[in-house]
Amino acid sequence: MDYVKYFNFNGILLLDKPKGITSNCALQQVKRIFFAKKVGYTGSLDPLATGMLPILFGNATKFSRYLTNSIKKYHVIVKLGETTVTGDLSGEILKKRSVCLNIHNVKKILKTFVGEIKQTPPMFSALKYKGIPLYKYARLGISVPRKNRNLIIYQLNFIQLIDNFLEFTIVCSKGTYIRSLVDDVGKKLKCGAHVIYLCRLQVGLYVSSQLINLTKLYFIENQNINQTHRFYLFNMLSTFLLPISSFFLEYPIVKLTSQDADNFKKKLCIYLVNCFKIGLVQVTTGKKNIFLGIGRLSALGLLTPECILLS
Known part of the structure; x- marks a missing residue:
């Protein structure tokens, strides 16, 4: 292993996080397999949760806030009639109540959560109060004071109600705690509820068909590739990474001349004639639309660098 201490990967791995480990534990395993120097993740998942955990390599870490701000989609299964300390099945049961519900009323209650809502973050979360989680x-x-958050629930789609188990999918804005939402649903249903299954299906434009699991990565790691073929390993692992520009496929593209591109990389503002786009844009250059970073265009055509790939 001394032959290659680390590889300089740049890009995004959409990891299918397994149940039972923390997001940081998953990150450390990926970092070891990839021999990666600079790695991070965005959008932490509880140990109970599975699904999409974006792992960012190298320069991709610069753009993490844009992915953090993306909408998320989850598949949720809830047990009705029980509330727990943590809001999920890992916590001690606080109260049990009988459940007498019909599908019509459940659907009606779920619809009341669609749109702009306020939510209090759960005590069992990584948010900090006076520097302590x-x-x-x-x-x-x-229990410490927690500020309500303004959130948007774009969709909350009922799947089924079987006995005391409710299943649905939800599309929501950043910062949404599914455990808190389920607790609030339980209160409205007047029977209590907690999460027993949670899987993140989507982050922004990334979908579950793009996920890579740890089992597949372990298989490649255990191919007994000798030291002289470490760069073959590098190429194999590289195929799992999405380009940084894939963050921003929904953003308009602004293509710069080579001179303007040099100024953009120096973090200089650029005035663009006859450019009618406004807001955040992808900034590219050259025949192959080489990605340079993200800028913000004003109504007057002034392009201000926001986040630069290489500076």
Whole structure:
């Protein structure tokens, strides 16, 4: 392993995080397999949760905030009639109640959560109060003040209600805690509820068909490739990475001349004649539309660099 200490990957791996490990644990396993120097992730998933965890390599980490702000889609299964300390099946049961519901009423209640809502983050979360994660207070039985968040639930689609189990999908804005939402649903249904299954299906434009699981990565790692073929391993692992520009496929493209591209990379503002786009844009250059970064265009045609790939 001394022959190659690390590889300089740049791009995004859409990891299918397994149940039972933290997001950081998943990150560390990927980092080791890829011999990667600079790695991060965006959009933490609880140990209970599975599904899409975007792992960012190298220069992709510069753009993490754009992915964090993307909409998310989840598949959720809820147990009705029980509330727990954590809001999911990992916590101690606080209260049990009988469940007497029909599908019509459940659908009606779910519809009330679609649109702009306010949500209080759960105590069992990584949000910090006075520099300390909330879950550390929660483990000591201490409740601290939490500010309500304004969120948007774009879709909440009922799938089925079988006995005490409710299944649905949800498309929501950043910062949405599914455990808190389920707790609020349980309160409206007057029976209580907690999450027993949670899978993230989508982040922004990325979909579940693009996911890569750890089993596949372990298989490649265990091919007993010798030291002289480490760069063959590099090429194999590279095929799993999506380009950084894939973050921004929904953004308009502004193509710069070579001179303007040099100025953009120097973080200089550029005035573009006859450019009618407004807001965030992809900035590219050259015949192959080489991705340079993200800029913001004003109504007057002034392009301001926001995040540059190489600077």
